Amino acid sequence: MSCNGPIDAAILADYWLGALAGPEEESLEEHLLGCDYCGARLLEVITLAEGVQRLAREGCLRMVVSDVFLQRAAEDGLHVREYAPAPGGSVQCTVTEDDDLVIGRLAADVTGARRVDLCLCDERGVEQVRLQDIPVRAGSASVAWQESSPFMRAAPSMTLIARLVATDEAGTEQLLGEYTFRHTRSLPGPGSW
Amino acid sequence: MVLALSDADLVRRIGSGEDRDAEGELYRRMAPRVRLYGLRHLRDGHAADDLTQQVLITTLEALRAGRLREPEKLASFVLGTCRMTVLDLRRGAQRRARLLERFGADQLLPAPVPESQFDYEQLARCMEALRERDRTVVVMTFYDERTSADLAGFLGLSEANVRVIRHRAIHQLRQCMGTAS
Numbered sequence: 001m002s003c004n005g006p007i008d009a010a011i012l013a014d015y016w017l018g019a020l021a022g023p024e025e026e027s028l029e030e031h032l033l034g035c036d037y038c039g040a041r042l043l044e045v046i047t048l049a050e051g052v053q054r055l056a057r058e059g060c061l062r063m064v065v066s067d068v069f070l071q072r073a074a075e076d077g078l079h080v081r082e083y084a085p086a087p088g089g090s091v092q093c094t095v096t097e098d099d100d101l102v103i104g105r106l107a108a109d110v111t112g113a114r115r116v117d118l119c120l121c122d123e124r125g126v127e128q129v130r131l132q133d134i135p136v137r138a139g140s141a142s143v144a145w146q147e148s149s150p151f152m153r154a155a156p157s158m159t160l161i162a163r164l165v166a167t168d169e170a171g172t173e174q175l176l177g178e179y180t181f182r183h184t185r186s187l188p189g190p191g192s193w
Numbered sequence: 194m195v196l197a198l199s200d201a202d203l204v205r206r207i208g209s210g211e212d213r214d215a216e217g218e219l220y221r222r223m224a225p226r227v228r229l230y231g232l233r234h235l236r237d238g239h240a241a242d243d244l245t246q247q248v249l250i251t252t253l254e255a256l257r258a259g260r261l262r263e264p265e266k267l268a269s270f271v272l273g274t275c276r277m278t279v280l281d282l283r284r285g286a287q288r289r290a291r292l293l294e295r296f297g298a299d300q301l302l303p304a305p306v307p308e309s310q311f312d313y314e315q316l317a318r319c320m321e322a323l324r325e326r327d328r329t330v331v332v333m334t335f336y337d338e339r340t341s342a343d344l345a346g347f348l349g350l351s352e353a354n355v356r357v358i359r360h361r362a363i364h365q366l367r368q369c370m371g372t373a374s
Contacts (some may be wrong), residue, residue: 010360
């Protein structure tokens with residue numbers, strides 16, 4: 001199985017998403033109806049897309065999400081547990097078996113920030129993980145951070161500190177907000193990673 | 194051997210009389226291709242299977258009757274048939290939805306599809322390895338099926354930039370999953 005002019009996987013993804021213009025889509029479809037090699041590549045892209053969908057539905061990914069994403073998840077019947085401590089404040093939180101997505105809503109003014117990082121720290125404030133250059137919407141009043149729900153379901157009771165940090169071109173950091181999550185394990189068992 | 198024949202030669206053999214081998218080979222060759230078209234446009238495996246069957250029956254009838262004048266244009270012919278059949282299926286789906294609503298759908302749920310062997314844990318690791326922005330683009334693209342324009346609004350980027358990020362992320366994911374050739 002081979003092809004003289006294989007179609008790029010990213011173009012096949014555009015096709016799968018319906019993002020190609022009419023004539024481009026038409027010629028690609030005609031090619032696909034005569035080419036098993038590119039058909040197999042398209043199948044890979046579809047499998048990848050479905051895999052990402054599944055990971056997203058199961059809340060397996062630690063990432064920043066949009067409100068539109070959360071709205072769509074709720075419409076799909078997913079249970080979204082959200083905590084929104086004020087900047088400088090803390091919140092008691094837990095995760096149950098029924099929670100699909102676990103969200104920390106971090107209120108902050110990100111106006112003018114060239115780059116924003118999300119730092120996840122232990123209870124002493126020591127940085128453990130940094131999500132660099134997170135997507136933030138200009139003018140948005142908060143960042144919706146999704147923590148992996150399997151990770152949180154496995155977690156013991158603990159305190160986690162999240163910090164939003166703006167970094168300028170010289171690399172100077174400015175704290176935009178700090179948020180403390182006091183997690184109490186409510187699932188059976190001691191919890192461990 | 195029909196296996197070695199080109200699509201156009203298969204069309205000629207089918208058109209010249211009853212040739213079960215050529216018809217079988219055409220079906221074997223075209224079915225997965227038509228199914229992909231169905232998955233793209235109908236977003237459902239069962240509907241794609243229905244489409245495949247209907248398109249290939251229509252195609253074989255046309256070929257037997259010699260209605261495809263230029264055998265080299267088989268792909269165009271099948272593509273046209275796919276489009277017409279998708280329109281018909283959509284109309285039928287609307288009819289079915291109305292009937293199900295009227296008579297109750299509980300008895301008619303499809304059997305669950307068996308789990309595939311896809312390595313989700315590896316995909317999760319590959320997703321974690323993406324840049325934050327790229328991960329968000331990939332998830333919102335595939336989970337939410339958001340357009341580049343929607344994502345551009347959320348990310349404060351141009352549509353072209355979103356497309357570049359998506360392309361880069363897909364290549365990185367395929368590399369990480371070991372499927373990039």
